[in-house]
Amino acid sequence: MNKRIQLLSIIFLGFSSVAFSQIKEEKLILNKKREPEVKKIEKKKTSVETIKNYPPEEKSQNPVQYRITDVPAVSDFKTSTIQGQDVTPKFEGSAQNNYIQFGMGNYGKILGDANFSKTLENKIEVGVDAHFLSTQGLKKVYNWDSKQSSTTLGAFLNSYGDKGKFNLNAEYGLDSYNYYGIYALEPADVDLDQRVNQFKVNGYYDFYSNEILNDVRVTSSFLKDHFDAQENQVSILANLSKHAVEIGKSGFNLNADLGVGVEAVKSEFAILDQNSSNFVNLNLAPKVTFRKGDSYLMLGSSFAFLNSKNQNAMMAEQMKNNKTYWFPQAEFQYAAADEFKFYGGVDGGLKLNTYADLLQQNPFIVSDQYLRPTETKYHFYVGLRGDIDEMFKYDVSAGYGKMNDIMFFRANDLFDYTSVNRSAYNYANTFSAVYDNGNVGDIKGSLQYFPLANLVLDTEVKFTKFDLDNYSDIYNVPLVTASIGAKYTMLDQKLMLGFKGIFASDRTTNSFVLEGVGNPVTYLSAEDTNDKVGGYADLNLSAEYKIHKNFSIFALGNNLLNSKYQTYKGYKVLGAQILGGVKITF
Structure with a gap:
């Protein structure tokens, strides 16, 4: 019977290209150990599952026990800005500290990936990693340059002490990369270059116990691009907690938590309107959790104290604003059985929209953005999740919320109608962030199926509907997104095959029709506020074979429906x- 299921699994993987295809953005998984490893860990004394970066060694006299639930460590390195989501499965628990990986493919793709680390005295680990990927782009589609490259260089240090x-x-x-998306003009030889430099420094300390000070993390980012846009960002977050307080003989445990954080962002742009902004946001998030078995009730709030300054x-004069926000925080779960866990709650929060975050979502935005924070006043949700015989895991939920300053992307017109030598961003080929208030409803569902120990199937579907106050449609956001995947190991x-x-469903956008008149040419512009970009279906297949414990070959096929x-x-x-490529580990 198992052989028959294995045969059907191989056939299913081989012919899946007939039924499925791939993504708006793809990304290589390079199976690397990063920062240097990400593990999902649940502290048994903790009220809720938390994600920590490094499992401690049991050095104290009464160590807190950890249960590792997810070990794989993978690269988050993107193949290009044309594509960008991880689609390649990886070997469970097989991450290597030291390796070199090299690959080549069509479209002039060149991939280089390396990671080196060493453990010194006193359990201190130091390491470096480097990544490079380039593509020549779509030479047969565009008469201008669409090549792209991405380079990342990093170093890390890990230390395990007696307490944390x-x-x-x-x-x-x-x-x-280049602003190659010109659809309204037919330029000749043009310079469309854009380059983004970003330097990050992050620090994280996690105490083994959840007594008083749980963990502290500091993140910072310094960004500059080809058009002299600059952004500095720093955040500090501390989690204070007192966990596993027994409430009499009721069987309930009480966990108390307080999150304290501050984030500061300064953004300056040097072209067009020369926008600048400065945000300082202080956050407080107290909560208490009552837990009994897998059932729990969490009650809390979050407060944000925002100081903002904008100018162009x-x-x-500079526009200044000080505002205090309050957001509800509550969640319950009733575990009737492992198969049926009912949950629901309400949350909200304030998100600072930074230039760096916008570039991650849309690298083709112009280097002059008016930045405003997005406020989720409230978001109610209910759902059902469970684990059936350790073969099916599912999670289905629905939510509804109210948001202010919802951020999305609107296409730009020409900034100058009479230029002879146009700038790279002046061909109606860039986007800007716009904001609107409104309501949002969402329905999400996910399913994992484990028919065999070496076969995993998964699928996800998400429906998101926005009802905005001013715009009739939210631009460049699909109504429905979905994915389906599998990974299968053998021999x-x-x-590993996967x-x-x-x-994604169709998306609405705005666009422009340009007409040149006169000599010298002056352009006339007409805007279509209900254009369609179209949906997509995108298929990805992958294979990796370990010839030797220190040597493997791999092949990736992306967007196979062409x-x-x-x-x-x-x-x-x-x-x-x-x-295709090779990887050497040592």
């Missing part, structure tokens, strides 16, 4: 891609 663990990491990244070349864990299909769909108006993705 410490991590420090620094990373420099350079993304070089059109303003005579005594030496061969696929992932990613889907669909040059658009993620944003004018920006077509790469077609069918095949990349």
